[in-house]
Amino acid sequence: xxxxxxxxxxxxxxxxxxxxxxxxxxxxxxxxxxxxxxxxxxxxxxxxxxxxxxxxxxxxxxxxxxxxxxxxxxxxxxxxxxxxxxxxxxxxxxxxxxxxxxxxxxxxxxxxxxxxxxxxxxxxxxxxxxxxxxxxxxxxxxxxxxxxxxxxxxxxxxxxxxxxxxxxxxxxxxxxxxxxxxxxxxxxxxxxxxxxxxxxxxxxxxxxxxxxxxxxxxxxxxxxxxxxxxxxxxxxxxxxxxxxxxxxxxxxxxxxxxxxxxxxxxxxxxxxxxxxxxxxxxxxxxxxxxxxxxxxxxxxxxxxxxxxxxxxxxxxxxxxxxxxxxxxxxxxxxxxxxxxxxxxxxxxxxxxxxxxxxxxxxxxxxxxxxxxxxxxxxxxxxxxxxxxxxxxxxxxxxxxxxxxx
Amino acid sequence: xxxxxxxxxxxxxxxxxxxxxxxxxxxxxxxxxxxxxxxxxxxxxxxxxxxxxxxxxxxxxxxxxxxxxxxxxxxxxxxxxxxxxxxxxxxxxxxxxxxxxxxxxxxxxxxxxxxxxxxxxxxxxxxxxxxxxxxxxxxxxxxxxxxxxxxxxxxxxxxxxxxxxxxxxxxxxxxxxxxxxxxxxxxxxxxxxxxxxxxxxxxxxxxxxxxxxxxxxxxxxxxxxxxxxxxxxxxxxxxxxxx
Ligand SMILES: Nc1ncnc2c1ncn2[C@@H]1O[C@H](COP(=O)(O)OP(=O)(O)O)[C@@H](O)[C@H]1O
Ligand SMILES: [Mg+2]
Numbered sequence: 001x002x003x004x005x006x007x008x009x010x011x012x013x014x015x016x017x018x019x020x021x022x023x024x025x026x027x028x029x030x031x032x033x034x035x036x037x038x039x040x041x042x043x044x045x046x047x048x049x050x051x052x053x054x055x056x057x058x059x060x061x062x063x064x065x066x067x068x069x070x071x072x073x074x075x076x077x078x079x080x081x082x083x084x085x086x087x088x089x090x091x092x093x094x095x096x097x098x099x100x101x102x103x104x105x106x107x108x109x110x111x112x113x114x115x116x117x118x119x120x121x122x123x124x125x126x127x128x129x130x131x132x133x134x135x136x137x138x139x140x141x142x143x144x145x146x147x148x149x150x151x152x153x154x155x156x157x158x159x160x161x162x163x164x165x166x167x168x169x170x171x172x173x174x175x176x177x178x179x180x181x182x183x184x185x186x187x188x189x190x191x192x193x194x195x196x197x198x199x200x201x202x203x204x205x206x207x208x209x210x211x212x213x214x215x216x217x218x219x220x221x222x223x224x225x226x227x228x229x230x231x232x233x234x235x236x237x238x239x240x241x242x243x244x245x246x247x248x249x250x251x252x253x254x255x256x257x258x259x260x261x262x263x264x265x266x267x268x269x270x271x272x273x274x275x276x277x278x279x280x281x282x283x284x285x286x287x288x289x290x291x292x293x294x295x296x297x298x299x300x301x302x303x304x305x306x307x308x309x310x311x312x313x314x315x316x317x318x319x320x321x322x323x324x325x326x327x328x329x330x331x332x333x334x335x336x337x338x339x340x341x342x343x344x345x346x347x348x349x350x351x352x353x354x355x356x357x358x359x360x361x362x363x364x365x366x367x368x369x370x371x372x373x374x375x376x377x378x379x380x381x382x383x384x385x386x387x388x389x390x391x392x393x394x395x396x397x398x399x400x401x402x403x404x405x
Numbered sequence: 406x407x408x409x410x411x412x413x414x415x416x417x418x419x420x421x422x423x424x425x426x427x428x429x430x431x432x433x434x435x436x437x438x439x440x441x442x443x444x445x446x447x448x449x450x451x452x453x454x455x456x457x458x459x460x461x462x463x464x465x466x467x468x469x470x471x472x473x474x475x476x477x478x479x480x481x482x483x484x485x486x487x488x489x490x491x492x493x494x495x496x497x498x499x500x501x502x503x504x505x506x507x508x509x510x511x512x513x514x515x516x517x518x519x520x521x522x523x524x525x526x527x528x529x530x531x532x533x534x535x536x537x538x539x540x541x542x543x544x545x546x547x548x549x550x551x552x553x554x555x556x557x558x559x560x561x562x563x564x565x566x567x568x569x570x571x572x573x574x575x576x577x578x579x580x581x582x583x584x585x586x587x588x589x590x591x592x593x594x595x596x597x598x599x600x601x602x603x604x605x606x607x608x609x610x611x612x613x614x615x616x617x618x619x620x621x622x623x624x625x626x627x628x629x630x631x632x633x634x635x636x637x638x639x640x641x642x643x644x645x646x647x648x
Contacts, residue, residue, distance in 0.1 A: 001518055001519075001521055003524065004518045004524065004527075005518075008507075011506055011507075012506070015506050312502075313504060316502045316503075316504060317504075317515070317519075318463075318487070318490070319461070319463055319490060319496050319502070320490065320491065320496070320515055320516045320519070320563065320564075320566075321487055321488065321489075321490040321491020321492065321516050321519045321520070321567070322487065322491075322519045323483070323484050323487040323488070323519065324483055324484075324487070325484075326519055398464075399463045399464070399490070400458050400463045400464040403463065403498075403502070
């Protein structure tokens with residue numbers, strides 16, 4: 001009996017092709033939206049997780065200047081308040097494994113006829129370890145080169161592409177602010193960071209070289225930030241506190257004065273970002289859910305119309321012996337079929353959309369089996385929920401009233 | 406005497422409307438025995454369809470008792486009534502009432518769906534029935550592709566699907582021309598004579614009624630003649646003594 005009724009439900013939907021398609025539209029859009037949003041949400045989360053992994057774990061970043069100085073927003077890293085000996089003091093603290101002070105200097109870089117505006121990072125050899133970032137080609141500079149302020153540089157992929165194109169940059173020289181550097185390595189590709197920032201657009205030179213050759217007098221020996229590797233995650237908070245105390249003392253700040261530096265705990269940033277992406281995903285899912293409910297109401301609406309239009313058919317069926325349960329089942333099956341068909345198409349479109357989105361926004365999106373299963377389960381529930389009332393209305397008709405219509 | 410197929414005792418039917426209640430049946434009593442072939446006649450609006458609907462369990466009586474094979478139908482629940490309409494009674498309408506979306510075979514098989522037969526059994530039985538009404542070569546035709554006479558034959562085949570004890574036909578030839586009407590009527594006669602199916606049919610046509618064994622005449626919701634198809638009965642002249 002069920003198979004016969006399924007065939008009939010299908011026949012009824014086919015008989016009203018255009019209307020069935022329009023009715024399904026709500027479900028299609030809702031499901032496609034949910035699938036797409038879950039895929040993008042998942043992709044964003046993965047992207048965030050990867051970015052954070054790329055920053056290294058158990059790390060604190062001390063930045064010059066403070067973001068919150070009364071009404072004056074200088075922005076972190078703008079003041080010349082962090083000095084090289086601050087990094088030495090931090091290095092002597094308990095639980096600190098390594099420190100990598102860096103100076104960031106915006107500069108126009110020239111190689112032969114080509115030139116490119118980028119950021120030069122001055123860093124000690126330990127920076128590569130702290131950042132957990134290795135050259136793809138060539139080598140990093142040594143402690144000796146650092147002490148000797150050697151004019152050597154490692155360049156990021158973006159810089160390599162823009163200055164040298166197809167040529168091999170290894171051993172070539174680049175001029176930064178009038179000083180010539182030899183390229184000794186090319187960093188491996190890192191891709192985009194937060195906010196689409198290109199992390200491959202940089203040049204790394206020894207810190208001493210950067211401070212002596214590239215910074216103006218006023219800023220000499222001042223650094224932008226210190227990356228601090230801590231031995232374990234549990235000690236992050238206490239080390240953060242110790243760094244704050246040490247630097248306040250070193251900078252001779254009053255009790256009431258604000259910090260002239262800031263310490264960022266990347267684990268905390270991770271947590272915030274995870275929470276934010278989870279909230280965004282939830283919001284997207286909520287929008288999708290609303291579309292689904294609207295789709296469900298569309299189904300209910302069309303089923304009510306259908307019951308009214310087919311009152312005579314219902315009467316005929318009852319006259320030849322259809323029990324009320326069979327009439328109800330028939331209309332429920334039609335509603336269910338509409339919602340599940342809409343769901344299938346929605347899953348298809350959502351998957352296509354996710355693939356297209358991957359290409360457009362440049363990171364992986366993935367449609368999970370879980371998302372598909374949930375989409376079908378929800379659609380089935382919606383079909384039954386919103387089909388119930390029209391189906392019950394059909395079943396409640398009296399045979400003779402229905403026949404007379 | 407065995408239990409009548411149907412027995413009506415003082416059946417009353419009131420229709421409620423905004424204008425008040427309208428009494429369509431004023432107390433109809435009659436018995437129909439197994440194997441009878443009878444016709445119900447009467448002017449338009451006299452209550453023939455109302456009576457047929459009550460007998461077919463499509464509608465219920467407002468008062469009085471209607472027994473089907475000895476069972477008081479007022480005591481039956483929705484499910485039992487549906488089962489009765491499915492298996493006990495076959496109903497044939499003036500307007501055929503086929504489902505336009507289904508093929509001839511599908512229409513005939515529909516009562517078998519509700520009776521719970523599997524697909525194979527349904528198709529075999531429906532094909533047999535179509536053959537028995539002379540449409541064995543048209544199982545895949547839709548109602549719109551069939552003539553009126555052919556559609557009514559499909560409806561007859563459908564009514565017979567579950568071997569009902571009683572065949573009800575409300576003006577079955579009303580929408581057909583004389584020739585096809587006669588053919589459909591011939592079908593009822595054959596079913597009655599050869600298979601012993603009890604047939605109650607409503608007709609305006611004295612020639613149709615003449616072919617039946619018994620005529621019931623109704624006027625204003627009351628039976629005023631019940632007997633053999635005499636000329637007076639067929640042409641609606643009041644017999645001597647009845648005003
Ligand atoms: N659903 C209804 N509501 C109100 N009055 C009705 C309804 N159905 C039939 N009637 C009235 O009952 C009377 C008998 O109708 P019906 O049984 O259809 O007559 P017939 O079939 O003999 O032409 C008519 O006067 C008709 O107007
Ligand atoms: Mg009538």
